[in-house]
Amino acid sequence: MLRLLLSTALAAGFATGLAAQELTVGAANVSSYLDPGRDHSNVGSQFYYNTFDTLIDKTHDTLGAEWQPALATEWHLVEPKVMELKLREGVLFQNGEPMTADDVVFSLNRMYQATFPPYVVRSRDRLDNFEKAEKVDDLTVRITVKREEPLWETLLNLQQVMIIPEEYTKGLTGDPKVAEDDDFEAFSLAPVGTGPYRVAEFVPGERLVWERFDGFWGDKAPLAKVTVQQIPETASRVTALKTGEADIITNIAPDQLGLIESDPKLTAVGSATPLFHVMIMNVNHPKLRDPRIRQAMSLAIDRDTLNEALWFGKAVVPDSHTYKEFGELYMPELKTFEYNPEKARALLKEAGYDGFEITYDTHPTYYTNGMLAAQAITEMWKEVGINGRVNIVEKWSGGSPEMMARNWSNPMYFADPFGSFGVMWAPHGPSEGEGRFNTDEAYAKVWERFRYSKDAEARKAAYAELQERIKQDPPFLVLYRPYESWAMNKSVTWAPKPGHIPYVLDFRAGSISLASN
Amino acid sequence: MLSYTLRTLTRMALTFFVIITIVFFATRLSGNAVDFVVGEGITSEDRALLIKYYELDQPLFTQYLAFLKSFTDGQFGLSFIERRPVSQIVVERLWPSAQLLLSAMGLTLLVSLPLGIAAALWRKSWIGSAVMVVAFLGYAVPNFVMAIVMVLVFSYWLNWLPVVGNGTPWHFIMPTIAMAGVLIAALTRFTRNAMLDVLGQDFMRTARAKGLPESRVILKHGLRNAGITILSVIGLQVAGLAAAGSVVIESIFAWPGIGDLLVSSALRRDYPVLQFGVVTVALAVIVINAAVDLAYAWADPRLRHSVTA
Numbered sequence: 161m162l163r164l165l166l167s168t169a170l171a172a173g174f175a176t177g178l179a180a181q182e183l184t185v186g187a188a189n190v191s192s193y194l195d196p197g198r199d200h201s202n203v204g205s206q207f208y209y210n211t212f213d214t215l216i217d218k219t220h221d222t223l224g225a226e227w228q229p230a231l232a233t234e235w236h237l238v239e240p241k242v243m244e245l246k247l248r249e250g251v252l253f254q255n256g257e258p259m260t261a262d263d264v265v266f267s268l269n270r271m272y273q274a275t276f277p278p279y280v281v282r283s284r285d286r287l288d289n290f291e292k293a294e295k296v297d298d299l300t301v302r303i304t305v306k307r308e309e310p311l312w313e314t315l316l317n318l319q320q321v322m323i324i325p326e327e328y329t330k331g332l333t334g335d336p337k338v339a340e341d342d343d344f345e346a347f348s349l350a351p352v353g354t355g356p357y358r359v360a361e362f363v364p365g366e367r368l369v370w371e372r373f374d375g376f377w378g379d380k381a382p383l384a385k386v387t388v389q390q391i392p393e394t395a396s397r398v399t400a401l402k403t404g405e406a407d408i409i410t411n412i413a414p415d416q417l418g419l420i421e422s423d424p425k426l427t428a429v430g431s432a433t434p435l436f437h438v439m440i441m442n443v444n445h446p447k448l449r450d451p452r453i454r455q456a457m458s459l460a461i462d463r464d465t466l467n468e469a470l471w472f473g474k475a476v477v478p479d480s481h482t483y484k485e486f487g488e489l490y491m492p493e494l495k496t497f498e499y500n501p502e503k504a505r506a507l508l509k510e511a512g513y514d515g516f517e518i519t520y521d522t523h524p525t526y527y528t529n530g531m532l533a534a535q536a537i538t539e540m541w542k543e544v545g546i547n548g549r550v551n552i553v554e555k556w557s558g559g560s561p562e563m564m565a566r567n568w569s570n571p572m573y574f575a576d577p578f579g580s581f582g583v584m585w586a587p588h589g590p591s592e593g594e595g596r597f598n599t600d601e602a603y604a605k606v607w608e609r610f611r612y613s614k615d616a617e618a619r620k621a622a623y624a625e626l627q628e629r630i631k632q633d634p635p636f637l638v639l640y641r642p643y644e645s646w647a648m649n650k651s652v653t654w655a656p657k658p659g660h661i662p663y664v665l666d667f668r669a670g671s672i673s674l675a676s677n
Numbered sequence: 678m679l680s681y682t683l684r685t686l687t688r689m690a691l692t693f694f695v696i697i698t699i700v701f702f703a704t705r706l707s708g709n710a711v712d713f714v715v716g717e718g719i720t721s722e723d724r725a726l727l728i729k730y731y732e733l734d735q736p737l738f739t740q741y742l743a744f745l746k747s748f749t750d751g752q753f754g755l756s757f758i759e760r761r762p763v764s765q766i767v768v769e770r771l772w773p774s775a776q777l778l779l780s781a782m783g784l785t786l787l788v789s790l791p792l793g794i795a796a797a798l799w800r801k802s803w804i805g806s807a808v809m810v811v812a813f814l815g816y817a818v819p820n821f822v823m824a825i826v827m828v829l830v831f832s833y834w835l836n837w838l839p840v841v842g843n844g845t846p847w848h849f850i851m852p853t854i855a856m857a858g859v860l861i862a863a864l865t866r867f868t869r870n871a872m873l874d875v876l877g878q879d880f881m882r883t884a885r886a887k888g889l890p891e892s893r894v895i896l897k898h899g900l901r902n903a904g905i906t907i908l909s910v911i912g913l914q915v916a917g918l919a920a921a922g923s924v925v926i927e928s929i930f931a932w933p934g935i936g937d938l939l940v941s942s943a944l945r946r947d948y949p950v951l952q953f954g955v956v957t958v959a960l961a962v963i964v965i966n967a968a969v970d971l972a973y974a975w976a977d978p979r980l981r982h983s984v985t986a
Binding site for chain 1: 719720721722723724726727729730756758759760761766769825828832833836838839840841842928929930931933941945
């Protein structure tokens with residue numbers, strides 16, 4: 161009787177309403193703020209595509225991009241450094257205001273001419289070449305770059321240049337005619353875009369509720385309401401899926417997939433995420449200045465064994481810093497990394513390695529399997545004679561001169577080598593800025609060719625040269641593309657699409673469906 | 678009574694000052710917020726820009742003075758991560774925590790007082806022994822173990838109870854039991870012992886001799902006198918529960934309370950939220966203790982008179 165009572169209450173009380181086209185997502189993390197401009201975190205990436213649009217969209221069902229009109233319906237270069245875009249008519253923001261050229265210019269220039277510090281940082285690492293956006297008429301804008309840009313569409317498809325309403329944002333705090341820092345801070349707690357779902361409720365770090373936006377310019381959202389609830393504990397997430405409190409849950413570690421697969425009502429989908437777990441090595445550490453030591457540290461690591469042991473063979477181990485998603489710039493032929501313990505031993509001998517301790521820093525939990533990988537790596541080092549030690553650190557140590565080696569990730573921020581290697585390992589970029597990587601004039605010259613050549617073959621040749629530099633004087637080793645899984649009730653049909661950046665929860669039309677029951 | 682109240686209030690104020698000072702420096706011992714707030718892998722130029730923006734470039738003592746000042750002007754600063762007033766963030770979380778605490782307290786009183794009295798009255802029979810064995814076991818099982826076992830049995834296997842959040846009354850069942858478990862065990866034992874102490878007292882015999890019914894003897898004369906001991910135990914236990922229990926239980930059940938907030942802000946090194954959250958919990962503990970002190974004086978006329986004398 162008790163069971164009957166409880167089951168009835170459950171059905172009425174907290175089971176989610178699939179029939180009503182509602183969905184609950186149990187997420188490991190919900191962002192503390194929602195502003196696509198300032199954010200490039202893996203947590204934030206989950207959410208923006210449902211609420212915001214870019215001027216230019218792309219197909220997401222396949223690898224490699226096919227550009228699609230979005231808020232801009234057509235675009236062409238009017239001068240080598242000026243692109244003109246025609247805007248879609250009749251687009252509404254989720255607060256009911258129509259989208260105009262002013263909104264587009266405001267959204268772009270908040271990044272291109274950033275003054276709000278969190279925008280400045282994102283702008284400098286990927287939008288540095290963009291000078292300004294200007295209104296031509298109510299439905300036409302022009303964008304000017306500093307140097308001829310080979311990646312126009314790619315860089316107009318970025319999350320950072322999604323379109324937001326000018327008047328609404330400026331009016332959030334202070335003077336309604338001026339964009340102040342506080343306006344952008346307030347916007348990130350009450351975001352408004354032009355996408356198919358409006359943010360109906362947002363409790364930072366806890367819950368996000370989307371509702372279908374009926375005024376959306378494209379195909380209407382398939383779901384009436386989506387609640388994303390943060391459930392940090394993996395066991396609680398899996399339990400919530402089993403009890404029906406959640407319809408989809410995120411971030412299932414490979415060793416927990418068995419729990420899902422053993423339940424006939426549930427299913428799991430996964431993919432090798434376009435993100436590399438890497439080991440970084442401090443080229444400026446006094447004991448690691450000799451590249452042969454770092455080459456040996458890299459050659460000693462059997463990444464295939466790591467994949468088998470930690471990821472059940474589901475991760476992807478690449479030979480270079482290259483992703484399939486790069487399309488014609490994907491270069492599997494590059495052999496930047498290999499496993500060769502014999503060569504590692506010989507190099508250590510040649511370099512006169514005297515057995516000094518090499519520490520490998522890792523956060524205890526931040527990267528899935530990060531700690532286990534660190535332990536395995538130091539054991540593999542031992543095999544070739546390197547005296548390694550795992551050093552557990554709570555905070556980021558990549559900027560510390562004492563750091564010798566540690567784990568890090570290099571996400572693919574957008575589908576181009578510039579969107580991953582290019583952001584992290586650029587001259588004066590973050591790695592050099594933190595003092596653990598050096599570039600010189602020669603590197604900068606090759607980098608310029610890689611970044612700005614208009615011919616794909618020239619870019620590929622330059623990229624190969626950069627990877628050769630990395631091989632000879634290694635500041636990092638790509639470990640693998642980790643395997644990420646989502647689990648869901650079988651009544652939900654959803655899977656991550658290969659054309660997205662990592663972790664996007666795409667619930668737009670054609671991307672998700674619920675079985676009617 | 679007035680002087681007793683004043684003394685209690687002064688002690689509260691002093692305790693509060695010591696706590697906020699410790700909180701300020703202790704949070705900073707756990708790591709530099711810059712690395713968490715600013716993030717990894719950015720150029721030193723950008724890093725400097727963000728450090729300045731988040732006002733993390735101030736010397737520690739200047740930050741401490743600003744922190745103290747924030748208590749006088751009622752501006753408790755902005756969260757590093759969410760950039761909104763910390764008071765707003767913490768206040769949002771207070772009510773869910775209070776609800777959980779109150780329901781755990783209610784359950785505790787409802788269960789442990791009758792059990793404790795029963796165990797005292799029938800101390801020599803199997804009832805008394807059974808109650809004490811259960812109480813002993815309850816005391817020995819940590820609340821997080823109880824929570825996880827309940828989740829496993831009632832949610833994972835049986836699918837009866839929800840595990841996430843505080844949406845419906847059903848959501849209260851497991852967290853309330855998990856929080857109340859240790860408290861019930863403790864309070865049952867204390868109630869039993871306190872009742873045993875008073876059962877043999879002269880005034881109990883007098884009450885019976887007056888011809889009062891047994892229930893009235895036990896509840897009015899027995900429990901009222903045992904109540905003084907019980908009250909002090911409740912004060913201590915509730916304070917402990919508010920501070921420590923909620924942190925663990927709220928994390929397990931994704932309960933949107935202050936314990937969950939403390940854990941997440943500690944992990945993100947969001948000092949302003951962490952500080953204000955800890956201070957709020959400390960304040961709650963101080964207030965609960967002070968309330969118990971005053972209730973104690975009210976319940977025990979001897980104390981009241983000895984202080985004013």
